[in-house]
Amino acid sequence: MIGVYVHIPFCKSRCRYCDFYSTTLLPRRKEYVEALLREIELRGVKNPDTIYLGGGTPSVLEAEDIERILEAIGTDKAEEVTIEMNPGDLVTVSGYRLAVSGRINRVSIGVQSFQDQLLRTIGRRHTAEEARHAIRALREAGIRNLSIDLMYGLPGQTMELWKADVEEAIRTGAEHISCYCLSYEEGTPMWQDLQAGRICETDEETENAMYDYLCEQLRAAGYEHYEVSNFAKPGYRALHNSRYWNDTPYIGLGAGAHSYDGQRRSWNPGDIERYIETFSGAKDIKMARDLYVEEEVLTDEQKRIERIMLGLRTCEGIEKGEGDPKNQQIFRGSPGERLKVKGERFVHDGLLREEGDRLIATQKGLHILNRIIEELI
Ligand code: SF4
Structure with a gap:
C-alpha cells in the first residue's frame, strides 16, 4: 500500500499569510512538468493506492498537464485521487475540464472564508461568489467527494462572521471540511502588519470559542471529528492525508516534497531551478539522488x-x-x-x-x- 504526493509549487500570487514553498514563476510550469514526469519514471512510481496533487496551486497547471502526470503515475488502483484547487481558477475553466476527464475523484478547494472583506485581508485572489460558483461547477462536473478549507482567527473576523462561514460551509454539503487557525509566520506580509500594529491578533479565548463552535456545529451536522483540523462525513475521511497521521509510507514527487518508507525520510529541497535541472538531466535515480535528494534515518x-x-x-x-x-x-x-x-x-x-x-x-x-x-x- 503506497500513497503518492505530487507538489505543484506555483501560485498566481502569494497569499499574505503564507510561508509554504511556492513561486509565482509561472513561465517555468512546462519545464517543471517535464522534470516531474522524469522523476516519476526514474523512481518507478506505478499505480499507487492514493494520489494527492497539492501545492502551491495545482490548478494553475493546464488540465492536459495534470492528465499527463496522472497518466504517468497510473490511476487504475487508486482509491482516492485528490487535487487542491483555487476557487478563482475554476471560474475560468469549467469544472477544471470536468475534473480532469474523470481521473480525479476528490477535490480540496481553498475557500478559506465566504466573506469578501476577510478574503481581501488575507490576500486571497478569489471572491466569495467565485468560491460558491466553483463548488457548483465541481458538483456539476461529477465530484462526489469535496473538501473545503476554512480559516479562523483572522483579523476583523467576528464571531458572527465566523458562524456565517461555518453555516455556509455545512450548507454546501461538502463531504469533508478542513479548518485552520491563522498563524503569523515570520516574514510574511501579515506578520509584518502585526509587528507594525496595523492589525491585531485574535485573542486565545476567541480562537478557542471559534474552534468549539466549529466542532459543535459540524458534529451536529453529521461530520466525524477525526483529526484536530479535519472533519468528514462517514466514509469520507481523507485516505491520503491519513497516511501522515498513521505512520504509513508515502512517496513525495516534485520540489519540496517529502517521502517516508517507514524508517527513512527523504526530501527534494524546495528549489525549482535545481529540481528542473537535476531531473531533466539525470540518467538514473542514483544520479538524481546524489545530486539533489536529502534523507535521514529515523531513530x-x-x-x-x-x-x-x-x-x-x-x-x-x-x-x-x-x-x-x-x-x-x-x-x-x-x-x-x-x-x-x-x-x-x-x-x-x-x-x-x-x-x-x-x-x-x-x-x-x-x-x-x-x-x-x-x-x-
Ligand atoms: S494559494 Fe496556497 S500555497 Fe499559494 S500562496 Fe496562497 S496559501 Fe500559499
Missing part, C-alpha cells in the same frame, strides 16, 4: 516522538504502551514512564481521556494540544 526515539505528536492529533489518540508489542518497545523505559505519569495527570485535569488502552485528547485538551505534546515527549 526509535524520533519515531516514538512522531507517534505521540501525530497520534494525539487524531480521534484514535495514542496507545499507553500496553497491548501492542510494537508499542511496548516504543514506549518502554523512562520516556514511557513520563508518558504514563504525565498522561495520568492530563486525564485527571480533563485534557486527555482514556479509552481502553488509549489516550485521546478531549475538546479542552485540543485547545492546548501542542503544550500537552511537548510535556509528553
